[in-house]
Amino acid sequence: MASADQSKFPKVVIVGGGFGGMEVARKLANQPVEVVMLDKHNYHVFQPLLYQVATGSLESESIAFAIRKNFEGQKNFTFRIAEVSGVDLATNTLDTTIGDITYDYLVIATGSTTNFFGNKDIEHFAMPMKSIPEALNLRYLILQNLEEAVLAKTDEEREEYLNFVLVGAGPTGVELAGALAELRNHVLDKDYPELNKSHMQVYLVDFLPKVLGPFSDEASAAAKDFLVKMGVKVELNVKVESYDGKTIKFADGREIRTKNVIWSAGVMGVVPEGISKDNLERGNRIRTNDICVVAGTTNVFAIGDVAAMITDETPKGHPGVAQVAIQMGQNVGENIGNLVNSKPTKPFKYNDKGSLATVGRNKAVADLGKIKFQGFFAWLVWMFVHLISLLGFRNKVVVFVNWIINYVNYNGGTRLIIRRYEREAVPQPTGETVALPKSDG
């Protein structure tokens, strides 16, 4: 990073090109700073549509956008593919896969990863869906298991390939359940005339008593109703006990034979080494003050899913949603501008624009402040909001075309197994090193 070190401007290093990190960089476009963004991928991903990639409704590339291309023409911006393993707060230095990188201001926008709550078996056998490679792995697993079901010799054998269990009834679980139910209801017997719709079951389970926990009761009830009518088996107040790759067991003694368990029951912040454990809140989130500054520092910010802004108004921090990350990114971008220009900073104030979740064709729920509505109109609003939020004109057009075609013929999408998914070998606790393929490589 020789060029950056020679710069006479303060260097702002942003770790992560998600919703939050992108906003910080954008807000700093015309400020007298040098902006360096690091991400382990060279693209920004629009996570709210990952479930459509997993079910083959959208191609992976239509929900991602190259970070370099997004900042074309922003003269003070530099991008590097790099993973950050640690930070030395005393020397203002990051330890990364491309060497040490110093900073004047650091923005930790690393987001969150799937939380398996320490259960190694579930971590090994269940499928997470937080990144494009993970969504593609899930797609390939689903399609491979449909192909295996075709080959199965007994109903019993077929059962494990055609039972789908989604753990976690938040927006991700609800949307995926709806999409899988539509796959069963409208696609299965067309693509797989050998299979019977009644053999495929979609279960949505949660230990909480309602789906879409943080939504209004009206939205929650409507979503559950939509799901049940589509044939999803919604099981609430149920705790998962174990999963061994073949059978998922619940605390109440019930079991489901399945090779498809998708885990969206929790997330935790991705925190680089060097941040004190004392500074971490529940869910591995970094405690910050009301301008996103990490406790104990003056020049390190944390935003979005990895941040817990603990103030009198928000004693538990903000929800882990895109709008929080976006607005925190804007606030931090503006405040770094204020700091380098010796202006006063402005505290972050979250403007809750509401929540949307879709269940399927013509079915969505919307909580927009005091206005709550469900059904077709909510679904139109959901589509509109997601389309305009996608980065890039090409992606907007391609996603729109896909949605139109899917709507017209119920059977659009690209159900292709481009790279077969093979589960990694179980690490053997023998002390020998086992080379695992990277799930994300």
Add this chain to the structure above:
Amino acid sequence: MASADQSKFPKVVIVGGGFGGMEVARKLANQPVEVVMLDKHNYHVFQPLLYQVATGSLESESIAFAIRKNFEGQKNFTFRIAEVSGVDLATNTLDTTIGDITYDYLVIATGSTTNFFGNKDIEHFAMPMKSIPEALNLRYLILQNLEEAVLAKTDEEREEYLNFVLVGAGPTGVELAGALAELRNHVLDKDYPELNKSHMQVYLVDFLPKVLGPFSDEASAAAKDFLVKMGVKVELNVKVESYDGKTIKFADGREIRTKNVIWSAGVMGVVPEGISKDNLERGNRIRTNDICVVAGTTNVFAIGDVAAMITDETPKGHPGVAQVAIQMGQNVGENIGNLVNSKPTKPFKYNDKGSLATVGRNKAVADLGKIKFQGFFAWLVWMFVHLISLLGFRNKVVVFVNWIINYVNYNGGTRLIIRRYEREAVPQPTGETVALPKSDG
């Protein structure tokens, strides 16, 4: 395959869902036969556009189409993902990854794979581009090497990342050379402000004295002229001697330092075990008679790239192009229909519709019988022919949208590294087993 075995209709097994195999199945839709198609992938790929996937102009899924979906509603059609390792001509049985499969009629439509002419080093270090996973590997390699070039500390180190050597000046090499030259000319300094256009070089080499060997002299000369004007270094009458992953050496003593060698210098048929070596022609192609029946059999057909129809009119067989595969597939489909209906078969007659190759924006060459033209109009014809030939309305629309956007802003496409490409470890000749990741997995 219990259902198939119980059928009272003759069973036609088609190995391969490429241009030829698809036509055979389609032609048999209304015949009193059972059709079983086997392919190692669950999709048909439109190979002529692979080079645009490799250079990030198109998403991979827009040039592929799910085989199951393509045959929706064809009642006598069954599809299975399977690799065929061998055939027992005496018992009419295929040895496959999903078990033994018997046939009454067999159509070998396995196509061709890259021919490295026995050079193991080149096979290991050079990139082939015959499948979607290979095209994606190439895309990731190109993008990763641009990222590495950004990090390089010296010009010399940077050189190997930014030299691109394409071996083989057939349509694939020419089209890829054009696409890489456009990437350099229009995209490089926008996406990588750290890099200088003059540091990136694209070489197209062939041991023949002209590019596009089988085309007319006019087309060949025009294509070379287009390439040279776009800055491609065209090196003809040059033979590659070796490549070790860092330096490619030629028979005349010249060397180019490069980590990017793309090999499209030859193909060879993919022939299952069990076909007599005596029946193979040059390029590992199976000798057939004038209705594509494999010599020494009455119920086994070979079509497309894997077939060499040796007749008085075609002593060396037909060229390995899509039109030959398509027309052979139609002929074989019709003839199997004739055979089961006890009607006489019709000999295959190739209708050469001509050849098209594109070099870049507004630049293509067309040899349509006696009509030969080059430039903008040839480019329009090329686009039109490729668009209408793509399977599926969605794919046509998505590719068209991409092309329009690329045309307007010179910088469309999706240059995403979704899964990092890592070259496999070199197998060590120590007798120990080395687990290699599947290039195609």
